[in-house]
Each structure stands twice: as structure tokens, then as C-alpha cells.
Amino acid sequence: xxxxxxxxxxxxxxxxxxxxxxxxxxxxxxxxxxxxxxxxxxxxxxxxxxxxxxxxxxxxxxxxxxxxxxxxxxxxxxxxxxxxxxxxxxxxxxxxxxxxxxxxxxxxxxxxxxxxxxxxxxxxxxxxxxxxxxxxxxxxxxxxxxxxxxxxxxxxxxxxxxxxxxxxxxxxxxxxxxxxxxxxxxxxxxxxxxxxxxxxxxxxxxxxxxxxxxxxxxxxxxxxxxxxxxxxxxxxxxxxxxxxxxxxxxxxxxxxxxxxxxxxxxxxxxxxxxxxxxxxxxxxxxxxxxxxxxxxxxxxxxxxxxxxxxxxxxxxxxxxxxxxxxxxxxxxxxxxxxxxxxxxxxxxxxxxxxxxxxxxxxxxxx
Amino acid sequence: xxxxxxxxxxxxxxxxxxxxxxxxxxxxxxxxxxxxxxxxxxxxxxxxxxxxxxxxxxxxxxxxxxxxxxxxxxxxxxxxxxxxxxxxxxxxxxxxxxxxxxxxxxxxxxxxxxxxxxxxxxxxxxxxxxxxxxxxxxxxxxxxxxxxxxxxxxxxxxxxxxxxxxxxxxxxxxxxxxxxxxxxxxxxxxxxxxxxxxxxxxxxxxxxxx
Numbered sequence: 001x002x003x004x005x006x007x008x009x010x011x012x013x014x015x016x017x018x019x020x021x022x023x024x025x026x027x028x029x030x031x032x033x034x035x036x037x038x039x040x041x042x043x044x045x046x047x048x049x050x051x052x053x054x055x056x057x058x059x060x061x062x063x064x065x066x067x068x069x070x071x072x073x074x075x076x077x078x079x080x081x082x083x084x085x086x087x088x089x090x091x092x093x094x095x096x097x098x099x100x101x102x103x104x105x106x107x108x109x110x111x112x113x114x115x116x117x118x119x120x121x122x123x124x125x126x127x128x129x130x131x132x133x134x135x136x137x138x139x140x141x142x143x144x145x146x147x148x149x150x151x152x153x154x155x156x157x158x159x160x161x162x163x164x165x166x167x168x169x170x171x172x173x174x175x176x177x178x179x180x181x182x183x184x185x186x187x188x189x190x191x192x193x194x195x196x197x198x199x200x201x202x203x204x205x206x207x208x209x210x211x212x213x214x215x216x217x218x219x220x221x222x223x224x225x226x227x228x229x230x231x232x233x234x235x236x237x238x239x240x241x242x243x244x245x246x247x248x249x250x251x252x253x254x255x256x257x258x259x260x261x262x263x264x265x266x267x268x269x270x271x272x273x274x275x276x277x278x279x280x281x282x283x284x285x286x287x288x289x290x291x292x293x294x295x296x297x298x299x300x301x302x303x304x305x306x307x308x309x310x311x312x313x314x315x316x317x318x319x320x321x322x323x324x325x326x327x328x329x330x331x332x333x334x335x336x337x338x339x340x341x342x343x344x345x346x347x348x349x350x351x352x353x354x355x356x357x358x359x360x361x362x363x364x365x366x
Numbered sequence: 367x368x369x370x371x372x373x374x375x376x377x378x379x380x381x382x383x384x385x386x387x388x389x390x391x392x393x394x395x396x397x398x399x400x401x402x403x404x405x406x407x408x409x410x411x412x413x414x415x416x417x418x419x420x421x422x423x424x425x426x427x428x429x430x431x432x433x434x435x436x437x438x439x440x441x442x443x444x445x446x447x448x449x450x451x452x453x454x455x456x457x458x459x460x461x462x463x464x465x466x467x468x469x470x471x472x473x474x475x476x477x478x479x480x481x482x483x484x485x486x487x488x489x490x491x492x493x494x495x496x497x498x499x500x501x502x503x504x505x506x507x508x509x510x511x512x513x514x515x516x517x518x519x520x521x522x523x524x525x526x527x528x529x530x531x532x533x534x535x536x537x538x539x540x541x542x543x544x545x546x547x548x549x550x551x552x553x554x555x556x557x558x559x560x561x562x563x564x565x566x567x568x569x570x571x572x573x574x575x576x
Contacts, residue, residue: 058510060482108479108513109535110542 018280027284032291049126049304050074052083052096059104068137069097073130087120088160091324094123094304095130107153117157122331124167126304131155167331171246174239175326176299178232179261179319184290186228186265191273191282193220194361199279217358221266228262248329253336257325260346264318267353268293274360298323318349400493403500403519406527410438411488411504419485431477439476440520440528441469447530448544452551460560467563474570476532476539483508493519499527 051073055062069075078086083096098116106113117134119127138153196202236258239245248254272289276282294300296310297319303311314320325342328334417430445468446453453461480486483506491503499520505512518531531540550559 059513060484060508063484064482104482104511105513105535108482109537111537 015280018278027288031288032295035292035295049129050076050086050093051130052076052078052086052093054078054080054083054096054098056080056101057099057103059102061104061107062099065099065137069133072133072136084118084160087118091120091123093120094126095119097134112154114154114156117155118160119157120332121159121167122327123302123304124169124172125302170239170243171331172302172327174236174243174245175323175330176294176301178235178239179297179322179326180290180294180299181235182228182232182262183265183268183294183319184286185231186224186262187269187272187290188282188286189224189227190221190266190269191276191286192279193224194273195276195279195282214358217361221270221354224269225262225266228265229258232258232262246330246333249333250329250335253334253339254329256336256343257329257339257346260343260350261318261322261325263350264322264346264353265350267350267357268318269353270357270361271353272357274357293317293319296320318346318353321345321349398521400495400500403493403527404490404502406438406519407502407504407517407529408488408490410434411486414480415486415488418481428477431480432473435473435476436469437525438529439469439472440522440525440530441465441472443520443528443530444468444472444540444543447540448547449551452556456556460556464560464563467560467567470567471563471570472539472543474567475543479534483513499530501533 051069053066053069053075055066055077066075066077078096080098083093083098086092087094087096096118098118100113100115103113103115115134117131121127134155138155236245236247236254240247272286273282276285296306296314297303297317298314299319303314303320303323306314321342325339325346328339328342413434414431417427417434420427422430442465445465449464453464456464487507489505489507489512491505493500493502496518499518502517502519503514504516505514514533514535516533517529518533519527520530522528531538533539547559550562
């Protein structure tokens with residue numbers, strides 16, 4: 001017993017010798033729990049959903065419908081062109097509702113009308129919420145409709161961002177978890193590589209060898225980049241074959257996007273690895289960072305379900321941009337011409353990460 | 367002298383009597399005029415507007431509007447126009463229940479259409495004479511548009527001018543409901559019709575309560 005206690009005391013002393021590692025071990029669950037709680041609760045999810053409305057009617061029935069919808073959603077009356085821009089280009093809304101001309105006149109005269117819902121099916125769950133709330137609003141407004149006739153309001157959906165009107169959960173989850181695992185592998189891979197160099201003192205030997213520091217760093221990162229890219233492609237091909245995950249209409253765009261995503265991960269991984277001074281620090285630091293950027297960045301759930309402030313914060317991280325780009329290709333069937341701004345951001349992110357990470361990285365033995 | 371005045375007095379008395387009779391008969395004739403029909407619609411809609419814009423809770427306003435509408439609509443006539451002989455073939459209690467539900471249903475349907483307008487501004491057209499009364503054209507003005515609501519009025523000795531139909535944006539309420547009821551009657555029969563009406567009115571009541 002005494003021996004066991006002595007060993008325990010020695011191990012505790014070893015752990016306490018690295019307070020940074022201890023701190024990370026403690027703060028990981030606190031930070032992750034806080035972020036998950038902030039993302040998934042605390043606000044009425046539906047109330048943060050924006051619904052642009054093109055009110056071509058301007059009549060009393062449209063007003064009642066809008067009032068009913070406003071109790072559940074952020075309703076904004078806009079012009080048709082602005083509504084299309086908000087849904088298709090800016091991705092600020094999952095759908096826009098068009099209330100046609102003479103809706104009130106037809107409704108009051110007991111003649112049916114068709115409302116058009118211009119959708120972005122890539123925002124699946126948000127779209128489902130809007131559809132359900134629209135049904136409630138219709139029922140509210142249709143309290144006058146009699147039990148014998150057909151409904152006076154019909155909703156017709158038109159996708160603005162692709163050929164499909166619905167998406168599956170695989171199409172959100174497979175890209176999300178693929179990004180997470182590739183990021184995890186890349187970040188830990190880079191951090192452990194440099195830690196090994198420190199522990200084995202090989203870093204010192206390499207520094208005196210006749211090769212430039214940039215070549216040394218570049219070679220190590222290139223290997224990690226190749227592994228990450230292969231992992232990413234394999235995961236998506238598996239998703240495609242096993243779960244029917246679409247890979248978009250342009251293989252070139254998909255290839256470039258995967259390359260950009262992994263490049264940003266390598267830069268980010270090098271940067272984060274620069275903060276870890278020991279193996280004990282790498283694991284909690286890496287886990288904290290990966291969990292935070294993946295949860296906020298839309299790998300675990302869509303970014304649009306988060307509160308607006310967190311959605312804005314999400315785009316400080318590579319994961320939000322990666323998910324935007326991949327979902328643009330997969331769900332919105334966009335081509336290279338439409339996703340190039342995201343590619344630029346990801347390559348830029350990776351470049352800045354590499355520069356900052358190279359500066360932070362040290363090869364000196366401890 | 368008194369004799370000399372007699373024929374004159376008689377003549378004058380006769381004239382006074384005639385004037386009195388004429389003046390007594392005049393309100394009845396005026397009451398059935400186009401102006402009176404228009405006045406009946408205007409009076410009801412003015413009262414409705416005052417209720418909508420006046421003080422009171424939503425429930426109080428609805429109750430007041432319902433009372434106003436009940437006094438203005440001849441829902442029995444509407445029901446008979448819609449149902450025809452089928453209604454007469456029913457037992458007295460069932461007929462009574464149907465007419466009660468029908469009244470509530472029609473009044474609510476009309477009021478809910480009216481309540482789409484937050485601050486209704488009514489305009490009145492010249493009444494048009496028909497076979498059985500007058501059609502009083504009105505419209506509800508909004509900032510962007512005008513919505514036509516025409517009232518078909520029929521004179522009832524005991525209750526004055528009553529609306530037997532309302533035509534909203536060209537669609538007759540009686541005709542529309544009648545067509546739907548006839549179709550349901552043919553397919554399902556009176557019992558099912560009554561059951562659906564019961565359910566609908568109950569739903570209206572619960573929505574109102576909520």
C-alpha cells in the first residue's frame with residue numbers, strides 16, 4: 001500500500017510539473033460544454049431564423065400571415081431580387097416567401113392562391129422549421145376556411161440553389177465528421193512530429209545538416225498534407241459509395257476544395273502546435289481546439305442553428321469556411337466559378353497559419 | 367253661421383286626416399326605400415367600425431360584433447336557400463340545431479373576413495334594386511387597394527332590412543357555402559353535414575378561447 005501511495009505521489013508530482021497541461025485538461029470540458037450549450041440552447045432557435053418575404057399583395061390577408069409568422073421567425077419584407085440574393089448568394093436565409101399579387105382579394109373571395117417558397121435545401125433543418133411554421137401561420141389565417149372546401153393557401157417550393165428540394169442528414173454529417181477527423185489527424189500529426197524531433201534531438205541534427213530550415217519544415221508538412229488529403233478523399237468516396245453522398249457537379253472544383261481545406265488545416269495545425277511545449281500539452285490543447293472549431297464551425301451541426309453572434313464568430317475558424325465550401329459543392333451544386341472566393345479564403349487561411357506557425361515553431365531540444 | 371261653416375270644417379278635417387294618415391304611412395314607405403336599405407348597412411358597419419376601433423377586450427369586441435351581425439343577417443333565409451327542401455324534411459330538434467350552428471358559422475365566417483382589416487374604412491355605393499330587395503354595394507378601403515363587399519338585402523316586416531347574402535370580391539357567401547353543402551349532402555347525408563358543422567363551430571370556439 002505504501003509503495004502504491006508513493007507511486008501515486010510521484011505521478012501526481014509529474015503531472016503538476018506541467019501546469020499548462022493540467023489547465024488544458026480541466027478547461028477542455030468546461031469550454032466545450034459552454035460552447036455546446038450556447039449553440040444549442042439559450043435562444044429560441046426558430047426566432048433566430050430569418051425569413052425574407054416578398055409581399056406583392058400588400059393586403060390584409062398578407063398582413064395577418066406576416067403577423068402570424070413574425071411571432072416565430074425574423075420576418076423581413078424585401079424586394080424579390082433582394083430575397084433571392086439573401087437565399088442563394090449570401091446564404092443568410094434558408095427560404096424566402098413570395099405572397100402573390102391579389103392574394104387578399106382571392107382569399108376573401110374564397111378562391112385559392114399559391115404562395116411560393118424560394119428555398120435553399122442545403123439548410124435542411126432550418127427549412128423544415130420554416131415549412132412547419134408556415135403551415136401554422138396558414139392555419140391561423142385559415143381559421144375562416146370552412147370544413148368542406150379545399151385549403152385556400154397552397155405553398156409551392158422552388159429551390160434556388162440546386163435541383164433538389166430536400167437533403168439528407170448524411171449530407172451534413174459526412175462532410176462535418178470528415179473535416180473533423182482530418183483536422184484532428186493533421187493537427188496531432190504535426191504537433192507530435194515536432195515533439196518527437198524535440199525528444200529525440202533529431203531536430204538539432206537536422207539543423208546542422210546542409211538543408212534549409214524551410215525545406216525541412218516544408219518536407220514535414222508536405223507529408224502531413226498528403227496524408228490529410230488522402231484521408232479526406234477516402235472519407236468522401238466512402239460516403240459517396242456507402243451513403244450516396246453527392247460530390248457535386250464539378251470534380252475539379254471538388255478536388256481543389258479538398259486541397260484548399262487540407263491546406264488550411266496544415267497551416268492551422270502548425271500554428272496550434274507552436275503553442276504546445278510537451279506531449280502532455282499537445283493532447284488537451286489539440287482536443288480543446290479541435291472540439292471548439294469543429295462544434296462552432298458547423299462540423300457537428302449546421303452553423304445556421306447557432307445564435308447569430310456565434311454564426312459570425314464561426315467564420316474566424318477554418319472549419320466554417322471548409323463546411324461552407326464543401327456544402328456549396330455537394331448540396332448547392334455550385335461550380336468553380338461560384339466557390340472561388342471560399343477557395344481563396346482557405347488558401348489564405350492556410351498561408352497565414354503556416355507563416356505564424358513557422359515563426360512559433362522551435363527545433364531546440366528541451 | 368255655424369251651419370255655413372260646416373261643409374268647410376268637414377273639408378278641412380278631412381284634409382287634416384288625410385295629411386295625418388299620409389304622414390303615418392310615410393315612415394313605412396320610407397323604411398322600405400333604397401335609402402333605408404343603405405342606411406341599414408351603414409348603421410351596422412358604422413357600429414362594427416366603432417366596436418373594432420373602440421375600447422374593450424378582444425372577447426368583448428367579438429361578442430358585440432356577433433350581436434350586431436346576428437341582428438343584421440337573415441341566416442335562416444340563407445340556410446333555406448342553401449339547403450332547400452332537405453332542411454324541411456328534418457325533425458324539428460335537428461333543424462333547430464342546424465340553424466343555430468349555421469347562424470354561428472356564417473356570422474363567424476363573415477366577421478373573421480371583416481377582422482382581416484385592422485381599421486376598416488367603408489365606402490358605400492348606390493343601392494341597386496333587385497327582385498326581392500336591394501343590393502347595397504360597399505367597399506373596404508385600404509392604403510393599397512379596395513375590397514368589394516356587397517350586401518343583398520331583403521325586407522322583413524318584423525325585423526326591417528336584413529342581409530340574405532354577402533358577396534365578397536365577387537363571391538357570394540350563400541352561394542359558395544350552399545354549393546359545398548349540397549355536395550356534402552349528396553355524398554354523405556345530413557347527419558355527416560351536421561357533425562362537420564358541429565366540429566367546425568367547436569374549433570372556432572376553442573380558437574377564440576385560445
